[in-house]
Structure formats: C-alpha cells, structure tokens
Amino acid sequence: MRKFLKPAVFLLALVPFVLLLIRALQNNLGPDPAQELSIETGEWTLRFLLITLALTPLRDFTGRSEFVRQRRMLGLFALFYATVHLLAWMTFILGFRWFAIVEELVERPYITVGFTSYLILFALGATSPKAMVRKLGKNWKRLHRFVYLASILGVLHLLWILRTDIGEAVLYGSIVFVLLGYRIARKLNTKKSVLS
C-alpha cells in the first residue's frame, strides 16, 4: 500500500496539466487561450507551493511521515507548473520576441517579482537531488528556506495583477500567512523548550 502512495500522488499532481493539455488540443480554452493558459498555470503553481508548505504542519498534526515524504516531489511540481507558466507567457503572449521579454522583465514590476520567484524555485529544484543535499550540508536547509520568500513573491505577483478585486490574492496570502506563522511559532516553541 505504502509503495503506491508516491506514484499515486505523482499521477494526481499531473492531472491539472493533462486537463489543460487536452483543453488546449481541443481548442477548449476559450477565445483567448494564451491568457487562459497563463492564468491557469499560474494558479496551479501557487497551489502546489502552498500544498508543499502545508506538508510539514500536516505531519506534525497527524504524526504521519508520509506527508513529508511527498515534499520534494510536490515542490518539483510547483517548479514544473511555474515553468509551463513562464513558457506559456514567453511563447503565446510574447511570441518569443526576446527584446519584448527582456523589456517586460525589467519594466513591469509584477513580472520582475514573478520571475524572481521563479529563479528561486529553479535554484531549489536544481538542489533537490540527494547528492546536492549531502554536498551542501548545513547550507542546504538555509537555501531551501527561500521557499517562503518564493511563496510570498508569488502572492505579490498575483496581487499586482489583480486590479479591482483582490479577493483571490487575499485568499492565497492568508494561507501563506498561516503556514508561515505556523513555522515561526514552532521555531519559537522549540527555542523555549530548549532553554527551559
């Protein structure tokens, strides 16, 4: 039973992508598929980021280590969806016009923030193999704490895009706040019990 968990989670995590692919091939993404694809892949990036951040609290509350064992894979899925999101924007919105892409990255703050978040996720993904964990030692944990910054920047990226109704950003932002707050509270608690 246990050994089917990882493959099952893997397949589940692929479902949003497969559904998007099917809709794209059937031309079922509405009249502006470039925009629809960008929006959907962006949302799934945020969702996978939040799911990844929720795994440690879930393990703490249930005592089940299975949660934390999915963390690397689900984190990599966040990077996967972020990559599709970035590629969709570069291809379908900007048509691979490199001067336009560079201009956008530099001149539009919400894109700069989003791209920075992507770079962080890329660095985390590149250092996710077990060999890298060994190689980086203590620094690995320090580097991977940047996932919190990546999540905050992701929410900021969304907030900056929304123009008249910030409900969606408030929702994602609240969840990030809670998950981050949990981490901070836990750290403070450990310090207290060590000192006492």
Add this chain to the structure above:
Amino acid sequence: MLIKKPSDIKPSEITPESVFKNRREFMLDGSKLLLGAAATSALPAVANAQNGDSLKARAPAAMRRSPPAAWWANKFQDIKPAPDSEPFFTGESLTPYEDVTIYNNFYEFGMDKSDPATRSGEFKTDPWSVEITGEISKPGTYHLEDILKPVDLEERIYRLRCVEAWSMVIPWIGFPLADLIRQFEPTSKAKFVEFETIIDADTMPGIRSRFAIVSWPYREGLRMDEAMNPLTFIAVGLYGSYLPSQNGAPMRLVVPWKYGFKSIKSIVKINFRETQPNTTWNDLQANEYGFYANVNPAVHHPRWRQDMERRLPQTLFSRRVIETRLFNGYGEHVAHMYDDMDLAQYY
C-alpha cells in the same frame, strides 16, 4: 444578514447543450462564410438571416437574445446595413457571436471573463431610464423608448481593442451619440460628457464582493468633440439582435479608437459638464489609465506592452497576433482632435 446567492440562470438564457458542445464547429461553419469572404468587401449574412436581409452579420438563431419589450421589435425591423468601406465597416473577419458574448470585462458581475455571461441572469434591462443632466436645455429623466423614438438604427462593424492587448471585430447595432446629444441641445458651457453605469447589488453579484477596491458606479467621460465625432456610437444591439446583458444592455457606448474600458456599458446617466469628469479607472490608478486612453502602440501601459494585440478568437497553434495601430486604425477620422496634444502625456 441576507446574502443573496448568484441566482439560477433563466432557461431562456441557457445555451442548448448541443449547441454549446459543438460551438467551435458551429461557429466555424458560420464564420467560414464570413472569413472566406473577408477579403472582399461584402460579407454574406449568416444562414439564419431573413429574406431580403442585407445586414452584414446575424446572430445564430439559437443564441440570439429577444428584446424585453414589444416596442423594440419595431426598432430592429428596419436597420440600415453597414456600408462596404471604412470606418463603419472593416474587411477583417468578425469575432463569432459566441466569443463576443462569453468573453467580457464587466466586473460588476464578477472578475472572470465568463462571469458577465453566467451571472447576469437576473439583470433587468426593462424598464430603463436615463438621467440626462447638466449644461443642456432639457435636463431630466427619460425612458429609453422615448430616447430611441427619433432615432434610426444602423449596423456598424468596428474593431474593439482592450487595454489588456486583445481585440475583437464586432458588428454593432445602434446610432451615433451625436444624434442623441443634438436631441438635448447642450449649451456652450458643455465641454465634456460624463457617463455612468447602473449599480444594482441585487442583480450584479460582483458589486457584493468584500474585496473590491473599486468604488461603483462605473464612470467614464469624453471631451465634447470626441462625443460629437461621427464614429462615436451608442450600441443597443449586436449581430442584428438585442444586446445581451454581458455586453452592456440595453444601451452602451462604443468609442472604437480608444481602449475598450472607455466604451461604458449599461448607461443610466449622461451628464454634460464644463470640466473634465473623473473616470473610474483613472481614479483607481492614474499612472496607468488616462482620460484619453487613445489606442497607441508607442505608449506602453505599465502593465502591458501595447505594440501588438491578440485578435480573438485564436488557438494556441494558429495565433493571430497583429500590430496595434495608432487610434486602432481610425486615425483618419479622429487624429485631428489631438493635433496639439502630446499623446504620451495625455494617455
């Protein structure tokens, strides 16, 4: 506290499932006729047109909206078809009726592009009055029927360019705003025209959102010469039929040389004034949305580059990305109004 749920859509508003499922093929059949003839001047009307009907475009019978009152039928009886030349016509292929009516920015109904279509089921467009006030000889509140009485409807095929860098080609039914303005005899003090959209929290679910940072009602405005320009249009119909709620029924503005947000929908107030009015988007973000909002590929919006646009509909594999033209290609008829203005400053 009474919180109303978005209501169920009226059966008459629901697209039959068979039509919905096959809409791409359905639209392709109809638009093949339109697309095929796009290169030449006259577009054949879609199959459902009546005999002797010379309108350039008709909504598919299964999807067209019926007007909410009997008096509309007479107005839609005699529509002058679009001519064969710019600016009231373009040879570019039309955006299919279904795309025009499910992809809308009408935030009073919700933030998603499909919200106006799916969440406007309770929106009432009849009876409808417009408060016409300010520097005119006959201010007052007028029934839409009376405002339209002296007016003859005509068809115009305009490009609509959204500030989000997508665009459509839409066959509107309506009349020149200049005709309405002349009815109300503005004085010499009337330098600007201000418009307001209806707000009704009961039937417009987006207004009830607690996270909206925009203050309703939606307001827009034009300079007097822009309002009197022959291109400025009041639309009451689309593809030969009554305007759907999501497109701004029963009466909306169409200013084709400006970004789409200037083309205010569901108008309930028209005010003639001496000073430039505040507009909703300019109030929200003055550094992004100006009063003039003329389509200009050389002036980038802080959020979107404006040098290109996505002509809808498109697919991921055959994208239609075209170069944006100054004044959306209508410069010949509007550029003179801005001769002495720096368009980068007055964006």
